[in-house]
Amino acid sequence: MLDAKTRWKIWPLDTRAKALADELRVSERTAHLLCRRGMEHVEDARVFLHTDESVLHDPFTLAGMEDAVDRIKRAVNEDEKIVVFGDYDVDGVSSTALMCETLEKMGARYDWYVPNRFTEGYGPNSAVFQKMQDDGCTLVITVDTGIAAIEPINVAQKNGLDIIITDHHEAPPELPDALxxxxxxxxHCPYPFKELAGVGVVSKLAHALLDVFPEDGLDLIALGTISDLVPLVDENRFFAKAGLETLDQLNRPGVQALKEISGIKGPPFTEETVGFGFGPRLNAAGRMDAATPAVQLLLTSDPEQAHSSAEMIDGYNRERQQTVEKITEEALAQLQAKEEDLPAIVVAGKGWNSGVTGIVASRLVEKYYRPTIVIAIDDEGNGKGSARSIEGFDLYRSLSKHVHLFRRFGGHRMAAGLSIDEDKIPDLRATLGEEVNHTLSAESFVPTTDIELTLSVEEITTKLIREIENLAPFGVGNPKPLVQIADVPIQQKRKIGSMQNHLKMSVGDAGPLDCVGFRLGHLHDRIQNDANIHLVGELSVNEWKGNEKPQIILRDVAIKERQVFDVRGGKDLQSLTRNAHPTDSLTIVIFQQEHESDAIEQGFFSSDFLFPVEESLTAPTDILFLDLPKHLSDLTRFLNENESFIRSIYTGFMEKGQTFFTAKPTREAFKWLYVYFKKYAPLYIREHEPVITRYQGWSTDTIHFMLQVFMELEFVAMREGKLVVNDNPFKQDLQASPTYQSYEEKREIEETLKYSTYQALKAFLLACMPDEKKQAEVLTDGL
Structure with missing residues (x-):
């Protein structure tokens, strides 16, 4: 058996799918995916598949739009100085660039400003507003920020500096007194779509100001929308889809330079190119220092400046990667020092880089699946942190009830940012734990995988995959479909990659399907070749030298049958547990207590040992039979009585030295030796051993074994150091000798457990378990 690492939620085929498939002339599988996304009506589905500008809503239905447009146009007409105040993430810098380009088209006198995360913190602050005003600024437009900056904005307005806020974060109960x-x-905003990214909100303002949608800025809108993980539905779907097409044109010198320097593949670009290529690099500048190079990269028309900014950003990204690894290791060390199973994680460290706390928090959520807050503390005891959540727990709503703990707090349901005094961190840890315990059940701490399709290997074709690709770009609200392939045989499997940390398999009977599992190489040794496997993954087309072939990118696997792994003769049995998942269990079954020291030398822990003559299993576990039993009945009884707890079986069956003989002495051999003893007795056995060996080729051990049997049967005896033959022995079979019986039993154990083929060994072990035996009988009866 091999457990999936998540709870698989498998969706049946939607009953409405067939009718929709007939109308759209697509496969029923694709129609099912459309229904799952709320597109059960033909027109809705057509709009989804063929998204264009017609999905855009009237920007003037946004509350505050008319006042903002009037004020900005007045500032442009009167040559007032306008400053765009942005945020330092991808959404923030792309929003800043788009707003600046809009003002440029209007002929405005403008500048832009993005605060330094480390010296100024998040969002607007009074000091920078005052400096802007001193420099002649009369109007500030915030982008992707400002909704929670009540005090600095209220002060600025009172001082005569007009503030227009454009933001998309959750609106607190009290709002700033902005213009x-x-x-x-x-x-009270009547706008029909609530899930715009910050750059999406700016695009609406640009549309209202220019009287035309800013199509030339779609690449910026795609960068911010995809990177900010907003739902890719409604307007966001158009922004992402059309924006990727604009990004493909590489009209922006900064994007061209960043692609070349960073080695980003494409065009064409996909949502994954943005999410794992452009996005992290544009984010890196603001995480490691100031976001200024990122804004300059997006705004510049000078190839040389673009190249210089791109090199700086790529360097920041490499530094960011190293910093994340270091802080993650330190955070894990803190958690491993705590023995209790925590409902939520709050870790803090002096000197940590506050720019990467969000990434570290996501890493910890991935590993432990708990709501997580990671806080960086400076020398004065000021903490800046990032929070990430799991399904079912609304971070923003839960922590908003405890704003007294924070100096600043804001964010979304799944992510938040905060500032906090160091001495309040213990209270935050306790409060978050209480909120989580109050909200979530124990089952909630195991992640769920939504599986939208169950397919056979034969159903997975390039045609189907290309058809499903029409649903792209994928993301939040429109996830890349996960499919299940159930109970299929494995044709081949191997580790791949320079570090052998990836897994490649082919499954199915006819025309096997290729499967690739990145970072799943550790599963190779936990999947037996003859097992039937259940797979979950994403459909993909492998293109090679002009040929196309369907494949699946693995996300999770499970094996529901009991597996038997033949590791007889293995010198490094402890490697079985080295790559095991933290929740997996392996019990070391030791039949002969004298082998306990051997197990410890192998690197196993005594807490995992079980001595089957004295103990039984009490919980489900994989088992490793370390050594051979003294009696075969010890093994068969253990398997029979503990079947319900035994998952997979590893067969080590080690022994010290050569216990059994290579060839069993025949009855003719015993007869010949007895005749020899009768002829030459009394005799000194040591003097005759060379002669016997020369005639028969037997080893000394074989001669001594046969002699011991004769003595136990009282056919011979030793008197005064000489062997003598009993003239009138009691006639009895060789089986009456305890030594002969022991030899026969040991030989049976060895032949059954140590020298048998894998298939014979597996059949024997499974036959010892009642349920396995019954299942085998049912399968046989059905043939």
């Missing part, structure tokens, strides 16, 4: 606020999440 205008454009945020679809305001309580």
């Amino acid at each position: 205008a606020i454009i945020n679809p999440k305001q309580i």
